[in-house]
Amino acid sequence: MKSFLPVVAATVVLAVLQLLLGTSEYFVYLTSLVGVNVVLAVSLNIINGMTGQFSIGHAGFMAVGAYVAGTTSLILKDDQLSFLPPAVSDQLFLLLALLLGGGTAGLFGFLVGLPSLRLRGDYLAIVTLGFGEIIRVVIQNSDGLSKSLGAVPGLSLVGSFVGKFGGALGVSGVPQRSTFFMVWFWVFVLVLLARRLADSSHGRWLKAIREDEVAAEAMGVDTTSYKVRAFVVSSFFAGIAGGLFAHFVPIINPGSFTFVKSMEVVVMIVAGGLGSTTGAIVAAVFLTLLPEGLRSLFLQLGGGDASLAQKVDQVRMPIYGVLLVLIMLTRSQGLFGTHEAWDLWKRRKPAEAKA
Amino acid sequence: MSPEALGKRPPREGLLEVDDLFVSYGPIAALKGVTLSVGQGEVVALIGANGAGKTSTLRAVSGLVKPAKGAVRFKGQALTGLKANQVVAKGLAHAPEGRGIFPNLTVQENLDLGAWLRKDGDAIAGDLEKCFSLFPRLKERRAQLAGTLSGGEQQMLAISRALMSRPTLLLLDEPSLGLAPQVTQTIFRILKDVNAQGMSILLVEQNAHLALGLAHWAYVLETGTLVLQGTGQELLASEAIRKAYLGE
Ligand SMILES: Nc1ncnc2c1ncn2[C@@H]1O[C@H](COP(=O)(O)OP(=O)(O)OP(=O)(O)O)[C@@H](O)[C@H]1O
Ligand SMILES: [Mg+2]
Numbered sequence: 001m002k003s004f005l006p007v008v009a010a011t012v013v014l015a016v017l018q019l020l021l022g023t024s025e026y027f028v029y030l031t032s033l034v035g036v037n038v039v040l041a042v043s044l045n046i047i048n049g050m051t052g053q054f055s056i057g058h059a060g061f062m063a064v065g066a067y068v069a070g071t072t073s074l075i076l077k078d079d080q081l082s083f084l085p086p087a088v089s090d091q092l093f094l095l096l097a098l099l100l101g102g103g104t105a106g107l108f109g110f111l112v113g114l115p116s117l118r119l120r121g122d123y124l125a126i127v128t129l130g131f132g133e134i135i136r137v138v139i140q141n142s143d144g145l146s147k148s149l150g151a152v153p154g155l156s157l158v159g160s161f162v163g164k165f166g167g168a169l170g171v172s173g174v175p176q177r178s179t180f181f182m183v184w185f186w187v188f189v190l191v192l193l194a195r196r197l198a199d200s201s202h203g204r205w206l207k208a209i210r211e212d213e214v215a216a217e218a219m220g221v222d223t224t225s226y227k228v229r230a231f232v233v234s235s236f237f238a239g240i241a242g243g244l245f246a247h248f249v250p251i252i253n254p255g256s257f258t259f260v261k262s263m264e265v266v267v268m269i270v271a272g273g274l275g276s277t278t279g280a281i282v283a284a285v286f287l288t289l290l291p292e293g294l295r296s297l298f299l300q301l302g303g304g305d306a307s308l309a310q311k312v313d314q315v316r317m318p319i320y321g322v323l324l325v326l327i328m329l330t331r332s333q334g335l336f337g338t339h340e341a342w343d344l345w346k347r348r349k350p351a352e353a354k355a
Numbered sequence: 356m357s358p359e360a361l362g363k364r365p366p367r368e369g370l371l372e373v374d375d376l377f378v379s380y381g382p383i384a385a386l387k388g389v390t391l392s393v394g395q396g397e398v399v400a401l402i403g404a405n406g407a408g409k410t411s412t413l414r415a416v417s418g419l420v421k422p423a424k425g426a427v428r429f430k431g432q433a434l435t436g437l438k439a440n441q442v443v444a445k446g447l448a449h450a451p452e453g454r455g456i457f458p459n460l461t462v463q464e465n466l467d468l469g470a471w472l473r474k475d476g477d478a479i480a481g482d483l484e485k486c487f488s489l490f491p492r493l494k495e496r497r498a499q500l501a502g503t504l505s506g507g508e509q510q511m512l513a514i515s516r517a518l519m520s521r522p523t524l525l526l527l528d529e530p531s532l533g534l535a536p537q538v539t540q541t542i543f544r545i546l547k548d549v550n551a552q553g554m555s556i557l558l559v560e561q562n563a564h565l566a567l568g569l570a571h572w573a574y575v576l577e578t579g580t581l582v583l584q585g586t587g588q589e590l591l592a593s594e595a596i597r598k599a600y601l602g603e
Binding site for chain 2: 207208214216220223338
């Protein structure tokens with residue numbers, strides 16, 4: 001029962017915030033962007049930080065979630081649960097789409113992780129890099145894929161689903177159902193899970209794998225199985241992030257899920273401190289707001305002329321690069337190392353309890 | 356094919372049998388037909404020069420490498436083909452070479468990991484106390500990160516962590532590695548106590564003098580092949596061993 005308490009409290013707080021601020025378009029857009037990046041960073045941190053594996057294809061899983069969830073909502077656009085208020089019905093349909101998107105991404109995570117996580121070292125990095133690119137290229141050519149799938153008996157439904165991906169043009173017209181509430185609800189669920197995981201015995205085995213895989217194996221830890229599980233969870237949440245993203249941007253296309261996006265998330269967790277959920281959150285918030293802040297600053301400097309503001313996107317990655325180099329030079333373990341904000345508070349408690 | 360034996364081995368109930376074991380790393384043949392056994396309650400030492408294949412033998416027994424050929428039987432059951440994490444569950448604990456502790460976990464967390472397959476919570480607490488009574492220094496440092504322990508303390512931790520799985524057989528790979536003589540003496544004295552309480556040990560050591568002093572039975576490994584076996588005392592007294600391994 002105790003574990004439900006934070007969920008209930010968070011739901012209430014988020015619902016109140018939603019009622020107070022949910023109508024301000026810019027606020028909702030900005031916080032959604034931040035929330036999606038926090039989900040991406042915290043979930044990638046589970047595999048890269050806590051488990052010590054190195055995945056650099058998070059955007060691929062995000063894409064899977066975005067396309068599956070977005071297309072699902074597109075198909076179910078006009079359906080309503082008539083016995084519920086329209087807004088609530090919309091959120092339930094959104095939740096369904098998100099779970100489908102996340103679930104599919106998790107399944108892909110399993111398929112990618114099982115063979116590559118058996119091996120040690122850099123294989124996962126190479127395989128995830130390849131996976132991210134393959135997914136993007138496949139979506140870019142979804143029309144051809146849709147035709148081929150349609151020709152296979154029993155897969156015609158999948159074929160027509162893929163046919164809605166729109167190739168390089170992307171999917172537009174996904175109902176904009178994402179809300180401040182839904183985004184931050186998932187942020188909350190993931191952060192709670194990551195925190196519980198880190199404190200659990202399960203999390204301790206992951207840490208042991210990160211520290212010394214051979215020794216962990218020699219302790220009796222089934223390292224492959226634990227790594228695959230962590231990877232599936234991580235991919236699931238990347239899919240959720242993608243699904244949320246698909247429901248507040250006007251159009252999703254392969255260009256949103258490039259290698260650059262994957263690296264952006266890697267930069268966030270490395271800057272925040274690999275292994276620290278707090279670090280991932282802080283870095284994700286900061287690195288999302290930074291370009292947005294620059295954009296509005298430039299917009300003012302340019303006296304409303306948007307051409308200067310558009311340059312922000314071009315200089316963003318170089319700025320990230322410089323920032324990362326500076327952090328590595330001054331604090332190679334990242335801002336937070338492996339520490340957590342809540343540890344400060346926790347550490348005081350057992351000390352008191354013992355005294 | 357057994358090597359020449361010095362002295363007579365008192366009969367014991369069999370525990371571990373390694374039969375004609377071959378291990379290769381790509382083109383390198385590390386073990387070329389090793390046959391050895393460990394009896395119930397026995398300390399068996401495996402000595403040999405660098406690169407002789409001692410670590411490879413332990414790794415093959417505990418499932419960390421797959422042998423190219425040969426069989427490993429433990430309590431009459433075949434271990435061949437099992438993965439390392441499944442072997443631990445059978446009652447074999449391996450304290451790997453170079454200690455293999457988890458430096459960024461605390462001493463306590465390291466020990467908890469040792470017991471991670473066990474479900475008998477109360478007995479775990481008892482075994483923890485037993486480890487702390489063997490190595491009181493670990494108790495003082497239980498909340499400290501393992502990486503900040505001295506080399507000797509890390510070795511104590513590695514042995515304790517292996518004991519925490521409450522094994523029937525303890526595989527130790529060079530517990531004296533990089534330690535001062537007094538610390539090594541302490542560790543060997545404790546190993547003797549642990550054995551006196553019934554633990555069987557397969558011990559790999561560079562320090563032939565100490566290992567043979569402790570061992571009931573010992574094997575000498577040379578480039579992947581056993582060349583000699585005997586009681587610890589007989590080997591200590593043997594001319595060939597004194598020349599090759601004791602530097603006399
Ligand atoms: N992972 C590996 N890849 C390739 N060759 C290896 C590997 N591990 C061991 N070897 C080789 O196998 C042989 C036996 O190595 P092993 O580690 O078993 O020796 P050892 O008797 O434990 O030596 P030491 O006393 O130095 O620890 C050596 O020639 C070594 O170079
Ligand atoms: Mg060795």
